[in-house]
Amino acid sequence: MRVGSTQHDVGICLLDADGAVLEFDADFARIVELPWASVSVGRVLSELVRWAPPLPLPSGAATSVQQDLGDARVELVIRTATTGPVAYCVSAERKHTETVLARQLRVARQTLDSVIEASPLAILTVDERQRVVMWNRAAERTFGWTREEILGRPYPLVPEDERPEFEELFDKVVLRGSGFTGVESTRLRKDGSRVETRMHTAPLRDAEERVTGAMAMLEDLTKTRLLEEKVRHSQKMEAVGRLAGGIAHDFNNLLTVVFGAGELLSLDRTLSPSSRERVSEILGVAQSARELVAQLMTFSRRQVVRPQVIDLNERLRESGKLLRRLIGHDITLEFDVPDIPAWVRLDPSQLDQVLVNLAVNAADAMPQGGFLRYSSSVRELSVAAEPLAAGRYACLEVRDSGTGIAADILPQIFEPFFTTKGAGSGTGLGLANVYGVARQSGGNVEVESEAGRGACFRVHLPLVRRPLTRTHSGPHAVPRGSENILLVEDNAGVRVTMTKTLQALGYTVTAACDGVEALELFDAGLAVDLVLTDLSMPRMGGAEMAKRLAAQLAERLAEPSGAQPKGLPVMFMSGNLDVEDLRAQVEQGRAKFLQKPVSLRDLSQAVREVLDGLQLVHASVGP
Numbered sequence: 001m002r003v004g005s006t007q008h009d010v011g012i013c014l015l016d017a018d019g020a021v022l023e024f025d026a027d028f029a030r031i032v033e034l035p036w037a038s039v040s041v042g043r044v045l046s047e048l049v050r051w052a053p054p055l056p057l058p059s060g061a062a063t064s065v066q067q068d069l070g071d072a073r074v075e076l077v078i079r080t081a082t083t084g085p086v087a088y089c090v091s092a093e094r095k096h097t098e099t100v101l102a103r104q105l106r107v108a109r110q111t112l113d114s115v116i117e118a119s120p121l122a123i124l125t126v127d128e129r130q131r132v133v134m135w136n137r138a139a140e141r142t143f144g145w146t147r148e149e150i151l152g153r154p155y156p157l158v159p160e161d162e163r164p165e166f167e168e169l170f171d172k173v174v175l176r177g178s179g180f181t182g183v184e185s186t187r188l189r190k191d192g193s194r195v196e197t198r199m200h201t202a203p204l205r206d207a208e209e210r211v212t213g214a215m216a217m218l219e220d221l222t223k224t225r226l227l228e229e230k231v232r233h234s235q236k237m238e239a240v241g242r243l244a245g246g247i248a249h250d251f252n253n254l255l256t257v258v259f260g261a262g263e264l265l266s267l268d269r270t271l272s273p274s275s276r277e278r279v280s281e282i283l284g285v286a287q288s289a290r291e292l293v294a295q296l297m298t299f300s301r302r303q304v305v306r307p308q309v310i311d312l313n314e315r316l317r318e319s320g321k322l323l324r325r326l327i328g329h330d331i332t333l334e335f336d337v338p339d340i341p342a343w344v345r346l347d348p349s350q351l352d353q354v355l356v357n358l359a360v361n362a363a364d365a366m367p368q369g370g371f372l373r374y375s376s377s378v379r380e381l382s383v384a385a386e387p388l389a390a391g392r393y394a395c396l397e398v399r400d401s402g403t404g405i406a407a408d409i410l411p412q413i414f415e416p417f418f419t420t421k422g423a424g425s426g427t428g429l430g431l432a433n434v435y436g437v438a439r440q441s442g443g444n445v446e447v448e449s450e451a452g453r454g455a456c457f458r459v460h461l462p463l464v465r466r467p468l469t470r471t472h473s474g475p476h477a478v479p480r481g482s483e484n485i486l487l488v489e490d491n492a493g494v495r496v497t498m499t500k501t502l503q504a505l506g507y508t509v510t511a512a513c514d515g516v517e518a519l520e521l522f523d524a525g526l527a528v529d530l531v532l533t534d535l536s537m538p539r540m541g542g543a544e545m546a547k548r549l550a551a552q553l554a555e556r557l558a559e560p561s562g563a564q565p566k567g568l569p570v571m572f573m574s575g576n577l578d579v580e581d582l583r584a585q586v587e588q589g590r591a592k593f594l595q596k597p598v599s600l601r602d603l604s605q606a607v608r609e610v611l612d613g614l615q616l617v618h619a620s621v622g623p
């Protein structure tokens with residue numbers, strides 16, 4: 001590399017027959033990097049330049065050797081000579097074929113090319129006339145044009161409606177030399193479809209710092225948008241769930257009064273037949289209302305469930321008959337269920353709800369007949385997929401050949417009360433229910449459908465270990481009794497009807513309006529066999545009261561004159577179980593819980609069970 005005009009790329013050095021230096025020029029010294037020219041005369045070349053070839057050379061021969069020095073490659077050529085004392089003539093030449101700098105540049109360039117090629121972002125450059133100069137593989141993938149098709153051609157990605165904005169941005173980069181980052185806009189693919197992108201750009205400059213074009217990186221936002229939509233949807237479902245759950249809770253209290261009063265009336269033997277008929281009408285309607293509320297509770301995941309470990313595949317096979325009865329005979333029902341078990345933790349009655357709701361929907365969508373297929377498989381998620389955590393899932397697929405679901409209503413079908421069926425024929429709670437059951441079990445439900453092409457619902461439920469023993473539900477009975485019951489309930493209507501109901505069953509009832517009053521009564525020495533309490537009440541709720549009762553009881557037992565019998569059963573009742581640790585105890589069968597509204601049959605049975613010690617229900621709430 002020429003540094004100054006007096007320097008040359010070739011230097012000369014003359015040696016005698018022993019290889020000792022006779023004379024050399026300044027260029028030689030500089031090129032081979034001799035440290036101090038004057039000290040070198042008379043010394044053997046191979047001592048001064050370690051990489052010089054050994055001497056003597058065979059007569060008439062020439063030899064050469066190359067070495068990288070600094071940022072250049074130097075070639076030494078040694079020829080034999082016969083001019084006076086000169087035996088060898090050595091030339092040193094700086095080579096320009098590829099300097100070290102150039103090689104480093106080449107390596108850097110290759111690295112940059114690899115980065116650009118491997119980038120998941122579309123990276124491209126255009127010149128100042130908007131012709132494409134560079135186009136990486138991600139750009140090919142995202143937009144569909146290959147490099148051959150696009151290099152040197154005008155930039156084709158900008159849709160007409162985005163043109164003005166694009167020109168403005170382009171001018172900003174090219175004329176003012178300032179890039180921008182994070183701008184979202186729509187771009188075109190080769191097939192004319194649109195793709196949402198986020199752009200980052202910078203101006204490109206030549207050696208004189210003049211802007212020669214622009215570089216752009218484009219992120220394809222399609223997947224991000226889908227994910228955002230999923231998250232938004234599940235947040236919306238959560239919000240609707242909370243709202244629905246709240247309404248259901250209040251409504252349950254009202255229903256408890258209706259039921260209680262109605263059932264009491266129906267026990268009245270003096271009623272005329274017509275009055276009796278009306279009472280039964282009221283109870284019938286109240287029962288429908290109860291079912292509706294229960295569905296809402298399921299959707300909002302407030303339903304108290306008794307999950308069991310069950311074999312989904314076995315239950316599916318068993319449900320064949322039930323489903324057959326539900327759907328018309330012009331629908332072909334198919335089951336594709338493997339013989340191996342798929343253990344899931346689920347309330348069996350909830351699984352039935354799911355199967356039935358999906359079957360009824362499918363049947364509704366196939367008035368002229370078609371096929372309905374239930375299949376089950378195992379799906380493994382190696383990474384979490386909103387809202388599912390990574391893990392193994394049983395996948396229940398229900399596919400029909402019905403009308404399908406139009407894209408514009410698809411996002412709404414799981415919302416409660418969303419229905420396309422005429423008034424009176426659909427409440428819009430079926431799928432809300434399926435959704436609630438699936439989510440409450442740690443799974444989810446997905447749908448795939450297009451108008452006219454049938455529908456396919458997939459319910460994912462986490463797989464669990466096989467159970468050690470099978471669980472059984474107990475027998476039913478409607479017994480009475482005569483023990484003392486302390487009823488704690490803040491809603492006056494519920495309190496009055498429940499008191500009357502319990503009295504009608506033969507019990508002696510003392511009522512309190514909240515936990516504080518109950519404790520006072522207990523403190524005053526009230527003798528009680530069972531405490532039946534609401535959960536959420538002003539001043540003090542049921543869970544807290546139960547805890548304090550247990551403490552008071554322990555104190556009483558410590559006294560020598562302790563009057564109370566050992567252990568006081570507490571039974572909780574509520575429209576929903578919002579005390580987390582209590583909920584866990586109930587679901588594990590360690591605490592007794594009554595779901596409001598409470599029917600006469602449930603109440604009489606539960607009270608008897610507890611009093612007869614069939615259930616372990618000592619007040620043991622909290623840590």
Ligand SMILES: Nc1ncnc2c1ncn2[C@@H]1O[C@H](COP(=O)(O)OP(=O)(O)OP(=O)(O)O)[C@@H](O)[C@H]1O
Binds near residue numbers: 430431
């Ligand atoms: N298999 C299906 N094929 C076509 N459309 C369906 C299917 N399943 C559900 N849908 C659509 O989703 C809507 C909501 O279903 P969902 O089960 O929640 O309520 P519904 O069936 O209308 O009323 P309900 O189940 O309470 O009687 C339906 O009204 C229907 O438009």
Ligand SMILES: [Mg+2]
Binds near residue numbers: 357361430431
């Ligand atoms: Mg339905």
